[in-house]
Amino acid sequence: MDQTSLSTAGWNLRQSYANLPKEFYSHQKPDPVKDPGMVLLNSPLASTLGLDFDDYEEKVLANLFSGNELPPGSDPISQAYAGHQFGSFTLLGDGRAILLGEQVTPEGNSLDVQLKGAGRSLYSRRGDGRATLASMLREFLVSEAMHGLGIPTTRSLAVVTTGEPVYREQVQAGAVLTRVASSHIRVGTFEYASQYLGKESLKALLDYTIQRHYPEAAQDENPGLAFFHQVLNQQAALVASWMGVGFIHGVMNTDNMSIAGETIDYGPCAFLNTYDPGTVYSSIDVQGRYAFGNQPKIAHWNLSCLASALLPLFHEEKEKAVSIAQDALNAFPFRFKEHYAKAMGRKLGLKERRDGDDSLISDLLQIAEEQRWDYTHTFLFLQGDMPGGKLQGSELPAFQAWYRRWNARVTGDGIPLSEIQRAMQSHNPKIIPRNHLVEATLSQAVQGDIGSLYRFLEVCQNPFETGKYTRLFQEVPDSQWERGYQTFCGT
Incomplete structure (x- = not known):
């Protein structure tokens, strides 16, 4: 396969990240694989990228998405970065990922195209640079489900098998995922620049990131601070x-x-079934640091790491820079509360935020926790879409009193409850990637039944619709299965 033949697919790659100082990356070609085979191709995403693979044989595509062949215009690199992992700082980098470049779409957007599981790099340390088929299918499935839910996410273009084994807890099939992202710049990238490269390189990274993601910040009298505020709001x-x-x-x-x-990075991710803020599924999170209910405060903590890295660019005087950073960080709880109130308000049919709404939300969640209600089903019940029409325990006085408060609140402007419930339907998914169904689907797919994954993906990409699979995908696992469920990183 030559470069000319691939050029007809619509590739329009550039590599602007390589314009940063050389310490930010290393040139790295993918390690060839033995016998690549196509598993999944996201044709709608390909179309968004301006790519058309309809005329290509599967073997050609398998070579392309495994990294055995490179698309025209690619300049493969692995990115250097650091990070706080479970609170401890360490030097990292793309240990198994290779950035081919940025695809410029027909609309003029620049999106990273990265091969994940493409082999060892300068940053692999003791890793093998490879990925398992199950973990790459999980990322494909869950990232596309998140996109269907309307949540900002990296996306998945393709998965190929490598024809080679990967050694983890067990011997598993190897795979490569093609990931698409607005960029792969992380909080840890700024930590790396601040800790190891110095102010000049940190400023170069800031200027590049502002130009790429937050160009309006460049016009501010303190671009670094304006940039930080933008990132903080996005994370909230x-x-x-x-x-x-x-x-x-x-x-x-x-x-x-x-x-x-x-x-980004769908390793040990999962979805809440029974509502419990302390829920942890990840096998490596033994202290519950990243439990469901801890996620807002961890985002705040992570932003403090970003602020610390940016201190030299906030102000030349360290004491003044720290004061600026602290003031900026103090905005996070308020910004998160605003976004959370809006998100939960839409789920409850609240048209605008009013006094008493915060307690209305928290009181419902307290009841849900006490009654061990399914999180998704709780809101479907309120909008009249509960499978079977009943939520066990909804007849209890505490909930009945809450329901009367809620009913009075949402119908207080004279809008019928049925109309409120119709509006709620576009904010409460009927379908989420239930953990037990994800595991069953991945198991079938790894054994060769890829059709089951396509069917699951189809309904997860349309989570607010009622279709023929709705009852199946609203099933919840039995409590014994749920208590024993664990997720793994796949590295």
């Missing part, structure tokens, strides 16, 4: 959207926090 909105659908990221290290405000 992102985590509020996670909380609204019961998403648990599982490993909110600073190297997994995108500056662009997208959900």
